[in-house]
Amino acid sequence: MSQVALVTGASSGVGxxxxxxxxxxxxxxxxxxxxxxxxTGVTSLPADISDAEAVSRAVRELVEREGRLDAVFHCAGVGGAGAVETMPTERAKQVMETNFWGSWNLCQATLPHLRQSPRGRLLLVSSIAGHMGIPFRSAYCASKAAVIALSDSLRLELQGSSVQVSCVSPGDIATNSIATQYRQPASELDPLYRERYRRADDAMAQNVDHGMTAAHVADRMITIAVRDSLAPHYVIGEPLQKISTIARRILPASAWEWVLGRYYS
Ligand SMILES: NC(=O)c1ccc[n+]([C@@H]2O[C@H](COP(=O)([O-])OP(=O)(O)OC[C@H]3O[C@@H](n4cnc5c(N)ncnc54)[C@H](OP(=O)(O)O)[C@@H]3O)[C@@H](O)[C@H]2O)c1
Structure with a gap:
């Protein structure tokens, strides 16, 4: 019998x-x-992930049609750029609503069905940015760190069930994500930040433009999902980006901040 999968963020990029x-x-x-x-071969379920009722309706529709759900690949997410001091709070909340509360909504709607599957799989996409703070991307980093913690907690809660959860943290991926996200205009920032913000934002856009292909990340996620046993975390990216998640924990703070400062200037 075919396995049934739900892929969020299917209208763009990795999904x-x-x-x-x-x-x-x-x-x-x-x-x-x-x-x-x-x-091709994909049934559309339009819904806003930050709307718990809409997500629950979409999942109900899927299960009514298929009678089962075996795997969830949660790729939907948004970025956002600005200085903590002046980024409109509503914009920052939108990032958290989509990335963290969207993941939460999805877990609540899908877990009862995934637990019925003999081989349930839940892959939550975080980001290397969720392992650290990046200048002028605070809301995004916080939202992705929250996804990592959600995934870690879920793994423990689901012990003894047939569901395996894993958190996938990619580095830069060449998608439309920069073009479609809110980026606070530099002119709104205090002069203290303005030039560094411009440089950090340019560096981020260039890194994403030259990032991995969405197809590469998609292939890796499929390889992960079909394993018998899933690790808690998978970091997908260039060696330097992968090392950064470890370096952030072992380097002295001054050395780490110097490295990151160079990367985004
Ligand atoms: N691109 C990168 O460099 C990068 C790096 C690390 C991690 N990531 C993460 O990887 C995942 C995929 O990124 P991507 O670059 O492929 O992004 P993308 O091309 O911008 O696509 C984002 C997807 O999320 C969906 N989405 C956004 N807000 C939504 C909402 N409120 N409800 C439902 N769907 C929503 C979008 O669909 P609609 O607009 O149609 O709703 C779209 O399908 C994201 O979680 C992202 O944070 C990306």
Whole structure:
């Protein structure tokens, strides 16, 4: 019997690359995002991940049609840039609503069904940025750190069940994510921050432009999901980016801040 998967963020980037790959591999696939998706072998389930009722409705529809849910690939997410001092709070909350509360909503809606599967899989996408603070990306880093903690807690709560949870932290991926996210205009920032903000924002945009392909990340996520045993964390990226998640913990603070300061200037 075909396995049934839900892919969030299927209208763009990693989710858009992942959903048709799963379908081509024989999975029955549903794609959830606010925009509807038209991808070969993928059934569209339009919903806003930050709206708990909408997510629950979409998942109910999937289960009514298929009678089961075996895997969730949670790729939906948004970025956001600005200085903590002046970034509009509503914008920062939107990042948290989508990335953290969206993950929460998805877990609540899907876990009862995943637990019925003999081989339930839940892959939550965080980011290397969730392992550290990055200048002028505070809300995003905080939201992705929260996803890592959510995933770690869930793994412990689900011990003794058939569901395996893992958190995937990619480095830069060449998608539209920078173009579509809120970025506070530099002119709104205090002169203390302005030039460093411009440089950090340019560096971020360039890193993303030259990042991994969404297809590469999608392939890695499929390889992870079909393993018999899932590790708590997978970091996907260039060696330097992968090392950064360890370096951040072992370097003295002054050395780490110097390195990161150079990277974003
Ligand atoms: N790009 C990078 O460099 C990078 C690096 C590390 C981690 N990540 C993470 O990897 C994941 C995929 O990133 P990506 O670059 O592929 O992003 P992307 O191309 O910007 O696509 C984001 C996807 O999330 C969906 N989405 C956003 N807000 C949503 C909402 N409120 N409700 C439902 N769906 C929503 C979007 O669909 P709609 O707009 O149609 O709703 C879209 O399908 C994200 O979690 C991102 O944070 C990205």
């Amino acid at each position: 858009e690359a992942l959903a048709p790959r799963l379908a081509a591999a024989g999975w029955r696939v549903y794609g959830l995002s606010r925009r509807s998706v038209e991808l």
